[in-house]
Amino acid sequence: MHQTPHNVTAELEEGAIRLRVDREIYPLPAIYGASYVFIDRCFVFLERDGEGRVVVTLQARDPNPAEEALRALVGEFSNELLSCAWRHQITAENRHLIEAVTSQALAGAMGPPSLDDLASFDFTSDGFEDPLGIAQSWEEKHGRKNKAQEAGAAGAGEEEGGR
Amino acid sequence: MSRIDLRQLRLDPRAPAFFRWREVGEHVVVTNLEGRYLLLSLDEFKRFAEGQVEAGSPLHQRLDEANLLRASYRVEEAAAALRRRKSFLQGGGVSLGILVVTLRCNETCVYCHASRANMEAVQTDMSLETAEKAVDLLLSTTSPSITIEFQGGEPLVNFAAVQRVIEAAKAKNQAIGKRLEFTMVTNLALMDEEKLGYLLDNHVQICTSIDGPEKLHNAQRKLPTGDAHQRAVRWIKEINHRYEAMGLDPTLYHVEALLTTTRETLPLWKEVVDTYVGLGCRALFLRPIDPFGFAERTRLRVEYPRSQYMEFYRRAVDYMIELNKQGVEILERYAAIFLTKILGGEDPNFLDLRSPAGTGIGQMAVNYDGEVFTCDEGRMLHEMGDDTFLLGHVDTHRYRELVGHETVRAAVIASNLDGQPDCTNCAYNPYCGTVPANNHKTAGSMFGRMRESAICAVHKGIQDYLFEKLATADAETRAILERWTTHRPREHFIQGL
Amino acid sequence: MMTLRFSRALYAGEAVDEALGAFAHLVTAERSATAEAWELRLTCLYPAHTRRIVGELGNYALARTIERGGAL
Numbered sequence: 001m002h003q004t005p006h007n008v009t010a011e012l013e014e015g016a017i018r019l020r021v022d023r024e025i026y027p028l029p030a031i032y033g034a035s036y037v038f039i040d041r042c043f044v045f046l047e048r049d050g051e052g053r054v055v056v057t058l059q060a061r062d063p064n065p066a067e068e069a070l071r072a073l074v075g076e077f078s079n080e081l082l083s084c085a086w087r088h089q090i091t092a093e094n095r096h097l098i099e100a101v102t103s104q105a106l107a108g109a110m111g112p113p114s115l116d117d118l119a120s121f122d123f124t125s126d127g128f129e130d131p132l133g134i135a136q137s138w139e140e141k142h143g144r145k146n147k148a149q150e151a152g153a154a155g156a157g158e159e160e161g162g163r
Numbered sequence: 164m165s166r167i168d169l170r171q172l173r174l175d176p177r178a179p180a181f182f183r184w185r186e187v188g189e190h191v192v193v194t195n196l197e198g199r200y201l202l203l204s205l206d207e208f209k210r211f212a213e214g215q216v217e218a219g220s221p222l223h224q225r226l227d228e229a230n231l232l233r234a235s236y237r238v239e240e241a242a243a244a245l246r247r248r249k250s251f252l253q254g255g256g257v258s259l260g261i262l263v264v265t266l267r268c269n270e271t272c273v274y275c276h277a278s279r280a281n282m283e284a285v286q287t288d289m290s291l292e293t294a295e296k297a298v299d300l301l302l303s304t305t306s307p308s309i310t311i312e313f314q315g316g317e318p319l320v321n322f323a324a325v326q327r328v329i330e331a332a333k334a335k336n337q338a339i340g341k342r343l344e345f346t347m348v349t350n351l352a353l354m355d356e357e358k359l360g361y362l363l364d365n366h367v368q369i370c371t372s373i374d375g376p377e378k379l380h381n382a383q384r385k386l387p388t389g390d391a392h393q394r395a396v397r398w399i400k401e402i403n404h405r406y407e408a409m410g411l412d413p414t415l416y417h418v419e420a421l422l423t424t425t426r427e428t429l430p431l432w433k434e435v436v437d438t439y440v441g442l443g444c445r446a447l448f449l450r451p452i453d454p455f456g457f458a459e460r461t462r463l464r465v466e467y468p469r470s471q472y473m474e475f476y477r478r479a480v481d482y483m484i485e486l487n488k489q490g491v492e493i494l495e496r497y498a499a500i501f502l503t504k505i506l507g508g509e510d511p512n513f514l515d516l517r518s519p520a521g522t523g524i525g526q527m528a529v530n531y532d533g534e535v536f537t538c539d540e541g542r543m544l545h546e547m548g549d550d551t552f553l554l555g556h557v558d559t560h561r562y563r564e565l566v567g568h569e570t571v572r573a574a575v576i577a578s579n580l581d582g583q584p585d586c587t588n589c590a591y592n593p594y595c596g597t598v599p600a601n602n603h604k605t606a607g608s609m610f611g612r613m614r615e616s617a618i619c620a621v622h623k624g625i626q627d628y629l630f631e632k633l634a635t636a637d638a639e640t641r642a643i644l645e646r647w648t649t650h651r652p653r654e655h656f657i658q659g660l
Numbered sequence: 661m662m663t664l665r666f667s668r669a670l671y672a673g674e675a676v677d678e679a680l681g682a683f684a685h686l687v688t689a690e691r692s693a694t695a696e697a698w699e700l701r702l703t704c705l706y707p708a709h710t711r712r713i714v715g716e717l718g719n720y721a722l723a724r725t726i727e728r729g730g731a732l
Contacts, residue, residue, distance in 0.1 A: 028670075032726045037607040043715025044722055046670045054670065059715055083612045086584040094581045101252065101519065105575050108255035109524035110566045111305035117563050 016059040017070045019077060023054055026085045031056065033084035034077060042073065166205060167191070178214030179226075180236045185590035187630045197244035198593030199229045200505060202634045244508060248593065251512045251525070256305030257566070259514060259526040261312045261539045262297055262328060264289045265321035266531055266546075270350050271385045274423055274452060274465050278543055279316055287316065289324045289531040296557035297529040298331040303562035308342035313367075314539065316531075319353040329365050333658055343658040346370060348421070351398040352386060359402065363409070368656045369402055371395050373420040373442065375428055375435040383425060396442065403443050414492065415651055417443045424451050424472065425465040432479040440486065440493050447483070448496035449476055451621055454604050455543040469617050473624040480628065487643045494647040497625050503648040504594040505629065511650065514538075516596040516622075518586075520578035523554065523571030533557040535565055537574060540600035552600055574599040577609035585613040591626045664714065665697040666721060672731050673698055675724035683717045 009020045021031055031054050035044045043059040058073050091098065165186055184193045191208040194200045203211060210216050211231070216223045226232050230241060246253075266280040266287035280287045289297075301309055311332060313325050329345060336343045345367040362369060373395060374380040380392035399418045406416040420439060422428070428435060439447045451472050452465055480495050487493065503511045514521025523537035533556050536542040541552025552574075554565045565571070577599050580586035586595065601618055602611025613619040632644060654660055666676050676698045680689055686709075690701040702717075704710040725731055 028730065032730065033608075035722060036726050039719040039723055040607065043718055045718050046667065046722065047665075048667050048669055059711075061712075061715070063711060079612060079615070080607075083584050083610070087582065087610065090584060090587050091582050094587070098576065098579050098582045101249070101579055101581070102572070102575050104252045105255060105519050105524050106567065106572060108252050109257065109305060109571075110563050111256065113563065114561075116561060 012067065012070055015063060015065055015070075016057055017074055019056045019058070019074065020049060020053045021056060021081065023052060026054075026081055027088055028054070030081060030085035030088045033088070034080040037080050038073075038077060167208070172209065173213050175212070175214030178216070178233060179211060180231050180233045182231055183588060183590040183592060184208065184212075185627075187627050188634060190630070190634045192590050192630045193229075193231060194590045194593055195229065195231050195241070196593075197230070197241045198248055198504065198508060199231070199244070200590075200630075201225060201229045201231060202630065247508060248504070248510055251510055251517060254305065254307065255524060257301065257523075257525060257527050257562075258304070258306040258308050258512070259310050259312060259521070260297070260301035260304075261314055261526065261528040261542075262289070262294070262324075263314050263316065263528065263530050263539075263542065264294070264318045264324040264328075265316040267320045268315055268317040268350075269320065269352055269386065270317065270391055272423075273383050273385075273461065274425060276461065278455075278546060282320070287531050288321045289533075291324060291327045293529075293531075293533040293557060294324045294327045295331045296533060298328055298335060300529065300535070300557050300560075300562055300565075301527070302332060302335050302339055302341065302343075304341075306341075308344070310344040310346055313345070313347040313349075315348075317350055317353060318347055319349050319351075319358060321531075322358055326361065329367070333365075336658060344368065344656050345658075346656075348372070350384065350391065350395060352391060352394045354398045359398075359405070363402075363405055366656050366658060368419070368653070370419040370421060371399065372423065373399075373438060374423055374425075375431050376438050379427055379431060379434075383423070383427065399442050411655055413443065414445060415653055416655060417445065419446065420444050421448060422450065424449060424475070426467045427465075429467060429471055429475045432475050433482055436479055436482050436486070436493065440491055445492050446494050446496050446499070447479075449479055450497070451617070453540065453543075454601065454617075455540055455547070469620040469624070472621060473628075476621075476625060477628055484632075484640055484643055487646075488639060498629060498644070499647040501594055501626055501629055502644055503650070505626075505633075506645060507648050513596075515598050518578060518580040518592075518596050519575045520596055520598055522552075522574040522578060522599050523568065524566060524575060527554075527565065529557060535560065537571060538598075538600055540598065540604075544600060544604060549604075551603055574609055577602070583610065583613065585619070589623075591623060594626065595622050661701060661703050662710075662714070664700045664702060664718065666700075667697050668693075668695075668731060670725070670731050671698060671721055672725045672728050675728060676700070676721045678724050679717050679721035682720055683713065686713050687717070 011018045023031075031046070035046065035056060038044050038058060042061060045057040045059070047055040047057070049055050056077070058077060060070060167186065181196050182193050184191050189204070190202045191205060192200060193203055193208065193211070207222055210222065211226060216226060227235055230237055266278065267282050267284055268279040269282060301311060311328060313328070318325055325347070332343060345365065347362065347367055348370045351371050372384065373392075374383045377392040380395075381389055384391040386394070399420070403413065403417045407413050420442065422435065436447060451469070454462070480498060483493050483495055500511055500513045500516055503509055510517055512525070514525045521538070522541070526538050528536045528539045528542040530536065530542050530545070534545070535554045535557060536545060537552045537554060544551060545553055552570060554560070554568045554570060576582065578597050580592050580595060580597065583597065586592055586597070589595070597611065597613070597616075598618065599609035602616065603609050605617070606612050606615065629644075632640065636644065680691070680700065686705055688703045688705065692699045692701070702714065704713050706713065
């Protein structure tokens, strides 16, 4: 067992390190954020344990990594996790300020659409693709769902998975 | 170690307006939301934070003037100050277009690998067709002003593309009427009378690289003839002489030089400053080395701990201030940028030092093959095999598509200091900035982690130094620092004026 | 043959499908679903590279999940 604070515990196994992350302290978007930063350095797998924690497995790309390198990953990942968790909180708190500055910066730089831009614009009323969830509010994107919504989502997932 | 014990401090949330603070030397820097600052003694800070400042006292008056008191907080004044500070967002747009007209370079520099190719690699020259398309793209900017910067490689190697860009841009701008400027960053070794005549006739600003005294410069920037420094110096003197002959004010019009600070530079702070002063330069930009463009083995040879860099910086700038007291006009560019924000309440729109950064919304880089990047750092990452900052191509993408690219949106959000851990609480938040490409390279994400960021350490270190100076400066030093914030436009370089 | 389980609470079903599509030239797979997880029974077409292929497939599914804004 690698020595880390109680809210993140890490175990070394063959060629990989497993971290158990307390979701009370590190919300899921923070775990996703930190994991995303590591996918070019490691193979990253997420699981849930029976106690509500998320188990993050960081598997070295090198099949025979030095133990020291794996241990370094724990520290590095923990730092990124903390940074993402704090950013998650700050973003929620400063959302209006960040949105105002971002939209002004982008709108100012892009300017109004030209006739060429409008020629290729989709004027149909169909929904548009929004893979990053830019058009969603924070609550829609990351907020907790009520039980009815969760049940609905699980049902939808069942169908999707059965394709 | 902090001399303020937060456990002992009984903060009164009703008295101070929103503030951030940082201990600097014997003082505490306090800044408010809109970037006004005060330097307080420890005792004054304690009284301020605890709401123990007597109304009508001199300290109360200072706090009130700096808009740091909740009871008398002037919202409209704050909003106006904030708008002024973020004025680069109003009618913004790409104001710097970097054109890499070739990767070929005649010099081999110890710190540059990914950004150059050997002289026979003609396939890395920008075609004339691509040059014209790059002009069309850059002049589509929403910004009323645009500087086209020729870079390489060595841009003099593909002078035909430089000429085509200048001619196409000037012709196209006739109908558009933007404030159009051209800048060339060249090592000058391939300069000749014909090229110089063309550049001067077309009002192209010329910048070069000087790594310091001759021995250091020639050791780091290698020519087969071993005389890179001598060649650069010869042309700097010639160009400055020509400017004077044209009747231009030599204090304003002279070759600008850029320094790359390597480990070898650090002990030579005095020699570096003397070299620049000797060449007639009025500004020196003491930038630490970037993490781009060189192999890991090279990095270990040229890199250095940031504490060593800060010692170098302090010594060099102290010396520059002393020279100013003796009547020599030389300023440090980092200090000038920060001081303009701190003392002037304005943002000089230096694209790497603003929030959000200029990545993709204030600058773009067009590579020799027409690929477009958010910035030159993003272009260098591409040469190292990482396409994160690749936005598109001049053949297939319009300006608006490139600026609206999801990578640009991500970079704008990532470089907003109000969403950045550490920066949200930092006293220097109103004056600072972060570079997404640098964060991506060093920490694996555009956000980076400021506590581990070398750039953050440098920015904090420089601002600590400047606030220490402001806290202790005599009238003469203060006047010098204020003079460094003076911006004198170089109208000669604006096309058509 | 090996089984990969992707928790429904952590991975989007569409993202797992996309990953499988992207790696179809490297693996054959049988898909199934339980109440808790999307399951893939995988056979790598290049057994010597199983570790890497499975790792990359996992990264792909995770990245696409995150890019979609999460599992749900």
